[in-house]
Amino acid sequence: MAESLDGCRVKVDSDFGLCYSRIGNLRLGGAVMRVGITLACSQCKQRNYVTTKDKRKHPEKMEIRKYCRFCNTHTLHKETK
Ligand SMILES: [Zn+2]
Structure with missing residues (x-):
């Protein structure tokens, strides 16, 4: 099923007949795959940083450039447990 991040262009499922504004956080008939990461x-x-990610979109460990107040600059931040 195709997903759209910006609202109601998602194909309406006949079983539900609803329009989801944030389909990214809904998992019908399946587990919500948002997990907390550090x-x-x-x-x-x-x-x-502590945040959450969608494990379906990011099955691999995430790597993001973010500001580190200890290094006083932007560095690569990696997901850890
Ligand atoms: Zn640092």
């Missing part, structure tokens, strides 16, 4: 600076290993 993002740690790859330079100093400090855990600077």
Whole structure:
């Protein structure tokens, strides 16, 4: 099933007949795949961010450039447990 992030262009499922404004967070007939993760600076290993991700969209470990207040600059932050 095709998903759209911006509202109601998602094909209406005849079983439900609803229009979902945020289909990304809904999982009908399946587990919600949002999981909590911690993002740690790859330079100093400090855990600077706690967030969630959609495991369906990001089955791999996430790597994001974010500001590290310990390194005082933007560094690559990697997902950790
Ligand atoms: Zn750092």
